Amino acid sequence: MAKVLVTGADGFIGSHLVEHLVAEGHEVRALAQYNSFNSWGWLDHLPSLDGVEVVSGDIRDAQFCTTLTQGVETVFHLAALIAIPYSYVAPDSYVETNVRGTLNICQAALNAGCARVIHTSTSEVYGTARYVPIDEAHPLQPQSPYSASKIGADAIAMSFQSAFELPLTIARPFNTYGPRQSARAVIPTIIAQIAAGATQIKLGDVTPTRDFNYVLDTCRGFFLKLFFGPRELAG
Ligand SMILES: NC(=O)c1ccc[n+]([C@@H]2O[C@H](COP(=O)([O-])OP(=O)(O)OC[C@H]3O[C@@H](n4cnc5c(N)ncnc54)[C@H](O)[C@@H]3O)[C@@H](O)[C@H]2O)c1
Known part of the structure; x- marks a missing residue:
């Protein structure tokens, strides 16, 4: 069976995706x-x-990405800097990792003749919802350097599909939760306070609403892309 590449495999969602792919018999x-x-x-x-x-x-290293994609059929590209607060103090590194890094992965996948690239974007590209549920026609609103860098990464990836016919799918997950999630996220914060015996949960601003996906459901969504072409499965 042909190899599947997962970038960001050391992270929260990527490590679950690796486990899921191996369990389904793929070489990763x-x-x-x-x-x-x-x-x-x-x-x-x-x-x-x-x-x-x-x-x-x-x-961020183009030459490294060329080697990385050799012999690979499917690329799941998840590697990114993802913390919104850090993007306010170090936006340059977000552009380098998320935009240039995605360019390097797309270029390398194209040169290696990979059969499909699934690029991971985020619901953050839509910013504060102007209507719900958010759909793919919702305007993009770069409300943080993180969001802007993901919009840039998506645009680079889409340009490779338009200009060079890179077989591309973009996934825009909403907030994902589950084991291995960063402790600073809202669900781990609530669980940690309950585990520490708190009788009242203290959070910051509780007015925003969010859609949450369990990490294995997110991985199943990624996994289905192995069986369908870029336009056969929306989302
Ligand atoms: N967690 C969520 O709720 C969520 C929601 C929407 C989209 N996403 C997207 O899903 C993807 C994975 O997110 P996650 O939550 O697993 O984050 P994560 O921070 O746990 O994983 C990202 C991984 O990318 C790696 N990485 C960063 N810079 C790199 C570089 N220059 N070269 C190679 N690897 C590098 C990091 O080591 C890290 O382990 C990201 O693209 C993120 O934007 C996440």
Whole structure:
């Protein structure tokens, strides 16, 4: 069976996707961001890495991405900087990782002749909803440098589909929750306070509303893209 590449495999959603793909019998190349601690992030915590080829590297490096995509049929591109607050203080790194990194992955996938690329965007590109439910016709509103960098990444990926016929799907997940999620997210924050015995939950602004998806449901959505072409399955 041809190889599936998962970028961001060391992260929350990517590590679950790797497990799901392996359980379904796929050979996975898993990209963990290189660091000097020899850490593969959440991949270090999986019960087994059978069927997984872990590669350390960085999507900001175009030459590295060329090697990364060799022999790969499907690319699930999840690697990104995702924290909105950090994007206010370090926007440059968001452009480098999310925009340039996505350019490198698209270019490398095109050159390697990959059969499909699933690029992960986010519901954040829509900003504060002007109407609900948000659909794909909703205007894009870059309310943070993170959102802007994802809008830029989507535009780069779409240009590769229009200009070079890259077989592309863009997924825009809404808030995802589940095991391995960052402790600063709202559901872990509530659970941590209950576990610490709090009788009153303290949160910041509780006026915004959100749609939440369980991480394995998000992964199942990604997984279905292996069987359908870019336009056969919406969303
Ligand atoms: N978590 C959510 O609720 C949510 C919602 C919508 C969209 N998304 C998108 O899903 C994807 C995965 O998000 P997540 O929640 O698993 O985040 P995460 O931070 O847990 O995972 C992202 C991974 O990307 C890796 N990465 C960052 N920079 C890199 C680089 N330069 N080279 C290689 N790897 C790099 C990090 O090591 C990290 O593990 C992201 O693209 C994010 O924008 C997440």
